[in-house]
Amino acid sequence: MKLWSSRSLKWRLVSRLLLFEAAIILSLLVAIVGGLWSSGYLIEDYEGGNLDVLKDALSRNGAGQLVLLDTPDMVQLRGDVTDLWFIIRDKSGNELSQGSIPPEFALTGAMLDHLADARLADEPGRPKRPDAVVKWQDTAAGNVQIFTGTQGHMSFKRMIAGVSGGMMTVIIPLFLAMALASLAITPLVVRFALKGVKRAADEAAQIAYDKRGLRLSTAEVPEELGPLVNAVNDALSRLDKGYALHERFLAQAAHELRTPIAILNTRVAALPASGEKTQLLQDISRLAILSGQLLDLQRLNHAPMPFVPVDLVGVAGRVVLDLAPLAFAAGYEMSFEPDAGEIIVDGDPMSIERALTNLVQNAIDHGGGSGTILVKVLQTKAIVVADEGAGISREKREEVFEPFNRLQPQSSGTGIGLNLVKEIMQLHNGAIEIGNGPLKGACFTMRFSGTAA
Numbered sequence: 001m002k003l004w005s006s007r008s009l010k011w012r013l014v015s016r017l018l019l020f021e022a023a024i025i026l027s028l029l030v031a032i033v034g035g036l037w038s039s040g041y042l043i044e045d046y047e048g049g050n051l052d053v054l055k056d057a058l059s060r061n062g063a064g065q066l067v068l069l070d071t072p073d074m075v076q077l078r079g080d081v082t083d084l085w086f087i088i089r090d091k092s093g094n095e096l097s098q099g100s101i102p103p104e105f106a107l108t109g110a111m112l113d114h115l116a117d118a119r120l121a122d123e124p125g126r127p128k129r130p131d132a133v134v135k136w137q138d139t140a141a142g143n144v145q146i147f148t149g150t151q152g153h154m155s156f157k158r159m160i161a162g163v164s165g166g167m168m169t170v171i172i173p174l175f176l177a178m179a180l181a182s183l184a185i186t187p188l189v190v191r192f193a194l195k196g197v198k199r200a201a202d203e204a205a206q207i208a209y210d211k212r213g214l215r216l217s218t219a220e221v222p223e224e225l226g227p228l229v230n231a232v233n234d235a236l237s238r239l240d241k242g243y244a245l246h247e248r249f250l251a252q253a254a255h256e257l258r259t260p261i262a263i264l265n266t267r268v269a270a271l272p273a274s275g276e277k278t279q280l281l282q283d284i285s286r287l288a289i290l291s292g293q294l295l296d297l298q299r300l301n302h303a304p305m306p307f308v309p310v311d312l313v314g315v316a317g318r319v320v321l322d323l324a325p326l327a328f329a330a331g332y333e334m335s336f337e338p339d340a341g342e343i344i345v346d347g348d349p350m351s352i353e354r355a356l357t358n359l360v361q362n363a364i365d366h367g368g369g370s371g372t373i374l375v376k377v378l379q380t381k382a383i384v385v386a387d388e389g390a391g392i393s394r395e396k397r398e399e400v401f402e403p404f405n406r407l408q409p410q411s412s413g414t415g416i417g418l419n420l421v422k423e424i425m426q427l428h429n430g431a432i433e434i435g436n437g438p439l440k441g442a443c444f445t446m447r448f449s450g451t452a453a
Helices: 009-039 049-057 072-080 103-110 156-193 195-205 223-269 275-302 312-329 349-366 417-427
Strands: 058-060 066-068 086-090 095-098 118-120 132-139 142-149 308-311 333-338 344-347 372-378 382-386 431-434 443-447
Touching: 009 156, 049 058, 049 072, 049 086, 049 132, 049 142, 066 095, 103 118, 103 132, 195 223, 223 275, 275 312, 275 349, 308 312, 308 349, 312 333, 312 349, 312 372, 344 349, 349 372, 349 382, 349 417, 349 443, 417 431, 417 443
Parallel strands: 333 372
Antiparallel strands: 058 066, 086 095, 086 142, 118 132, 132 142, 308 344, 372 382, 382 443, 431 443
């Protein structure tokens, strides 16, 4: 399965959820920074304005002495704070200073050797921002102690740099954690939410042309997908109705054709013997078989048939007797070989007779017009129909049972005879097989289980 697909619902949800989380975090960050900036907290209460600028501008000259570079921030600080003062010292005794230390902090300047960090205020209490700070800082000139006032303000550039550092240490790890949670949880949530859709899809896979009345389950289907499933069920209902009308028409047409076919057969049979008469009788036989097949399809699909004991030998004998004249006229010899005088199975005698008739008719149509058509009834409750024609290749043996499939397009068959045989054998819990038989051509075997379906 692909790790990513632009058409996958779960990955669409994951991607949109990640975008939404990123937008929320960014909006929250902008709102917080904007609120702090507009409230004046970052401007009025920030105590490191002088300290940050001095630290960034500090360097050493060729003699190793501490110097301040004229950085843009340093130039701006000197312009904004006219009474700028500071003392910068390193551990080697080098010192750099400017301005006059306010009198109230003069004592602190004398005690710098004994101070690490300090926040100094001129007024009682503890203001938000002290008046002076003492801090050791790492700079380009090394670790130094800076004693200065707090008149400067945080610049927008420094604020952005601080926000970026915060994003790297807090926001981005938080977003990654949320992203991993989304990647892990969202597919599970989608799978659970679409469980009903998966069930409906499995049910849809079972729909076939010969299985009508099936509907997709709407249980546990999300409300948003309910209209789609209902639309499919409505379409299935319409198809069932249309199929029923189609079947009813075919059944009525086949039933109405039986009378004119019988009359036509009687009139042709009264004609003098000739080649044309033989051909006409063959054509009429095909019409009669087609009419019977259509009626059998209707009967199999709609009328549950009671199973009774059926003598396979008696059924096969009748079929051979009925079709022998047609086989003789087509150039064949007929051979009937039962293993016993009576072989009983449970089933529907009319359906079994129709299935065997279709197999013998198929042998007449495709047996090559010469040789023997053999019908054997085996003690193992099976009927074999074999001919001496070209046979059926192994790769085509499954295709011949598909409805309306004809291996030879120019064939006079309808393509439903062998499919009807398969349905009848399935109805009897049996099977129809194609394999090697006693003759060189096609060999069909109807195997019965002897048990009613």
